[in-house]
Amino acid sequence: MVTARAALGAAPARGNGCERHNPMAPRPHWLFGDQLGPHFVNPRGGGPGAHAPLVMIEARSVLRRRRFHRAKAHLVLSAMRHRAAELGDRVTYVRAETYAEGLEQALGHPPAPLTVCHPTSRRALDFARTRKEVEVLPAKGFMVSHDDFARWADSRQGLRLESFYRWVRARHDLLMDGGEPAGGRWNLDHDNREPPPRGQETLDVRGPWQPREDAIDDEVRHDLDRWERDGDVSFVGRDGPRRFPATRREALSALRHFITHRLPDFGRYEDAMLAGDPVLSHSLLSAPLNLGLLDPAECVERAERAFRAGDAPLNSVEGFVRQIAGWREYVWHLYWHFGEDYRHRNALRHTTPLPDWFLDLDAEAVTANCLSTVLAQVRDTGWTHHIPRLMVLGSRALQDGWDPAAVTDWFHRCFVDGYDWVMLPNVVGMSQYADGGLMTTKPYTSGGAYINKMSDLCGPCAYRPTARTGDHACPYTAGYWAFLHRHRARLAANHRTSRAVKGLDRLKDLPELLDDTARRGDTPP
DSSP, X not given: OEEGGGGGTOOOOOOOXXXXXXXXXXXXXXXXXXXXSGGGTSTTOSSTTTTOOEEEEEEHHHHHHSOOBHHHHHHHHHHXXXXXXXXXXXXXXXXXXXXXXXXXXXXXXXXXXXXXXXXXXXXXXXXXXXXXXXXXXXXXXXXXXXXXXXXXXXXXXXXXXXXXXXXHHHHTTOSEETTEEGGGOSOOGGGGOOOOOTTXXXXXXXXXXXXXXXXXXXXXXXXXHHHHHTTSOOOBSOOOSOOSOOSHHHHHHHHHHIIIIIGGXXXXXXXXXXXXXXXXXXXXXXXXHHTTSSOHHHHHHHHHHHHHXXXXXXXXXXXXXXXXXXXXXXXXHXXXXXXXXXXXXXXXXXXXXXXXXXHTXXXXXXXXXXXXXXXXXXXXXXXXXXXXXXXXXXXHHHHTTBOHHHHHHHHHXXXXXXXXXXXXXXXXXXXXXXXXSSSOSSXXXXXXXXXXXXXXXXXXXXXXXXXOXXXXXXXXXXXXXXXXXXXXXXXXXXXXXXXXXXXXXXXXTHHHHHHHHHHHTTSOO
């Protein structure tokens, strides 16, 4: 057991007294590695327990279970150790093999009673609930409570994002004017689908906020190098420099920078892709939000203030609010609402293993320029925005029939903002349509024409977005029609895909297309 001073490289020291808990004193409170903001420290608010001693556990087993992206491992450990350094003697910071061992090191055997805010994964929640000494408190870091979502869901015939989003907006008085949506419309998606400006390699906006690494970052990198050399852990992707906030102060700086310099242009190019500008005007706030360094309410409220002050247009602010107060909240609650069986949904019966080039982020093995470019972005940074995730990476998996559970695991491991609650609904429901329509009304995939319209990625490609067969056939165009053919009966019965299915009858080269697709097999596209 070490105190926070050890996180800065000081010699191990005795704990802060958590291991011999005084029954008259406030119970210790456990902070998971994604509960790092101030709203997690005093979970009961003021009064008794407001200044309870804190426990943090760095469990090596978490890194051993999966082959995480190296940049993700660095960010999470850096954020945890920075938080421990900030908390000083109030925290007992334990480095152990497992959480169970960490609790015993911090609190004695048997461990003294302690509290924890509702964890963000089923595995962590199940562990906490099996420990007699742990009291699980309500979740923090979200705008809608579990009970409120359950009441909303029970009042619906079916669950859809749009109705949930409008309910959250009205409930929290977000972008509302006298009970009506600001500007007279709830949804400004139509204004937020512009392709990138032609002839430009980057958007003419100020670049994203950048952190400065420090001694804690160096220590984490040294530890990860050593563990990897010793064979304790294995990573995928490249390391450094750190691109995302690891402290509350950094996260607030990143939020201010986005609201001031990047939010005004965010909306219209929200769905665009540029090879030389993967960030465009996106906020890059998903990582600090999912680490608990930012609270979603403060993010959307600051964006609304920018709109009210005339500093950002409504379409940009509404798009940002929709991402956080709408989609993020919706995904969080669906993770718990659908239950553990949701993880094993596979309505399309896709079972193909992920190919090695995808697992290893081997962008050089791929000929298709869009996929190679996006895979390289993931390899180098552990991040892309939502359209490359959905329409390039996810669409490739869907068209090729990859196992949705394996795809979910890949997204969880390879993205810095990826957690079980984030990726399970996003991949199983939105990306792979493996739930058969519980979450979305249609599969999200397309031919090369969409990628060509929304990006500059097709121009230098060896394939042509309009070609279905032959040496220059776009794997997304051919894959789209092969996907429709494979699931023709199901998709013909869906009013949102039935017209596309009828298009199969007009393809005179369909047999050749299907032969080419089958022949390609596991060959990188």
